[in-house]
Amino acid sequence: MTRLTGRALRVTVFVGENDTWHHKPLYAEIVHRAHAAGLAGASVFRGIEGFGASSLIHTSRLLSLSEDLPVAIVIVDTEQRVRAFLPQLDELVDEGLVILDDCEVIRYVGRDPDPAAAGPEGKKSL
Template identity: 75%
Template sequence: MTERTGERTGRALRMTVYIGESDTWHHKPLYTEIVHRAHRAGLAGASVFTGVEGFGASSLVHTQRLLSLSEDLPVAVVVVDEEERVRAFLPELEELVSGGLVTLDACEIVRRAGGDGGRER
């Protein structure tokens, strides 16, 4: 990645961890543990997205529309950073993620907003 006036642009790697909303690590949400470890590892950023419907290895469809299944909606944790940094973080996931799916995709950062969320001043 190249740096211009504090912005990092260029080639990167996107890691997406697909888990269930009810997955836990030591009695707290697994997605929270992944985000906190990514932060401690110094990765550029991580976001958690909750799906409204989906299925995984169990083939059971989880959806917001059925109250009985809405407690385990699909969750995606997305991290984007330089390839070396993301790959160095993968061993952390080996310990945490046993029943989810982890994917890696090459991507390009074309614009990175600063700490103000990109709002005009």
């Protein structure tokens, strides 16, 4: 079972929805690499409107021609593990923004990979 509580580091990566890495969405490559690195978790959030260094506004509004919406990838783990992952972000992110924030994890408990540990309805028994 995965557990993480206390002081942690959050890395947030802002890129465009259409950004790619070897013909694959960049956000997917970042998530898969974070998973392969054994980080506690990663989530991708699609923005409805935003702009970056280009000062071009991207929006999901119906009349807009823009489809390259902003995407945020959020990863949280211990400072040591997140900092060890940063060189991979340097390799992947040509255009975008990468920020680090100290944070405190109140509760993070992952699923037990052993299905036998779950009860009849897939819930763990106390």
